[in-house]
Amino acid sequence: MKITRILAYRVELPLHEVTYKWSGGKSVTVFDSTIVRVDTDAGITGWGEVCPLGPFYLPAYADGVRAGIRELGPHLIGQDPRQLVRLNHLMDAALKGHPYVKSGIDIACWDILGQFANLPVCELLGGRYGESIRLYRAISQESPDEMAAKVASYRAEGYSRFQLKVGGDPDTDIARIFAVAAKLQPGDRLVADANTGWTQHEAVRIAKAVRDVDVYIEQPCLTYEECLAVRRQTPHPFVLDENIDDLGVLLRAKSDLAMDVVNLKISKLGGLTKIRQARDLCVSMGIAMTLEDSWGGDIATAAIAHLAHSTPEAFRFTSTDFNSYVTVSTATGAPQRVNGFMQASTAPGLGIQPRMDVLGAPVVTVA
Numbered sequence: 001m002k003i004t005r006i007l008a009y010r011v012e013l014p015l016h017e018v019t020y021k022w023s024g025g026k027s028v029t030v031f032d033s034t035i036v037r038v039d040t041d042a043g044i045t046g047w048g049e050v051c052p053l054g055p056f057y058l059p060a061y062a063d064g065v066r067a068g069i070r071e072l073g074p075h076l077i078g079q080d081p082r083q084l085v086r087l088n089h090l091m092d093a094a095l096k097g098h099p100y101v102k103s104g105i106d107i108a109c110w111d112i113l114g115q116f117a118n119l120p121v122c123e124l125l126g127g128r129y130g131e132s133i134r135l136y137r138a139i140s141q142e143s144p145d146e147m148a149a150k151v152a153s154y155r156a157e158g159y160s161r162f163q164l165k166v167g168g169d170p171d172t173d174i175a176r177i178f179a180v181a182a183k184l185q186p187g188d189r190l191v192a193d194a195n196t197g198w199t200q201h202e203a204v205r206i207a208k209a210v211r212d213v214d215v216y217i218e219q220p221c222l223t224y225e226e227c228l229a230v231r232r233q234t235p236h237p238f239v240l241d242e243n244i245d246d247l248g249v250l251l252r253a254k255s256d257l258a259m260d261v262v263n264l265k266i267s268k269l270g271g272l273t274k275i276r277q278a279r280d281l282c283v284s285m286g287i288a289m290t291l292e293d294s295w296g297g298d299i300a301t302a303a304i305a306h307l308a309h310s311t312p313e314a315f316r317f318t319s320t321d322f323n324s325y326v327t328v329s330t331a332t333g334a335p336q337r338v339n340g341f342m343q344a345s346t347a348p349g350l351g352i353q354p355r356m357d358v359l360g361a362p363v364v365t366v367a
């Protein structure tokens, strides 16, 4: 089987909540997502999606996905999409770095492999563990009372995992954590994700102020070393995210005992092939994971579901159903949240069918 054509579509994804805000005053109102299509000479077409969280979250931006596919695509025409490790070696040889550019192509090739093998992607990634995947809800940065009210309302929808967007003024963040914690029920889990927004001394002070709250602290500071210093001064379970973008730093963090949970995102690692490697390593090392992506719609959510469902349940901390945050559906067959949980499709591949009327005309064609 050979790749004959790679196309990219640009889709705008507005939010039900209108704006999503996090540390340092950063926000997004309409997400700019790239849907990637890989055609083959066997008549099988695969689909992927890459949607950065704006241009100021990770070293990634929406137009960069399209520009990168224009650069990388010609190297992949004529290659076998089913040979995923080989294909990733080729992509790394043709374009240094830029893992998010490669992510959508890699996801689409897993979709092709699944359709070819007549198996859902989760079974190819290791097997289906358990009935369903527990989801968290990200709580956009607002006043403490507004965030507490949102947690209560999402709790009523079935969520039991909440990730607070903090990383703002330290005193307000302390108030946010206390206000939200007061709304929790037994069995709930709360994560305060500062998204690199605190300086080291602020992070230590905040962690001490909420010492008696049952809360996880996620990526408090910009650098790995600052986070490690905070980690060594707090009793809270600790999550690293932005700093963990390849196997080298993952191994270093394990060696330093720098985290209890790691947040792995498909496009941050560079696709399902590479995140599977990191995921399997985490399982072997005993580190639980939040398995997700930076953002996206139906196709990214389907990829997340296959990744999470193929991960042993003890190591699945949480995942995200981004398609329930956005107002536009780009595909049928994607997972739908039921009472705070979702499931990977049992259909071959990702199990999605794109809505071509929503995708419109391609903005990139490589043939």
Ligand code: MG
Pocket (backbone or CB within 6 Å): 193, 195, 218, 219, 241, 242, 263
């Ligand atoms: Mg995070």
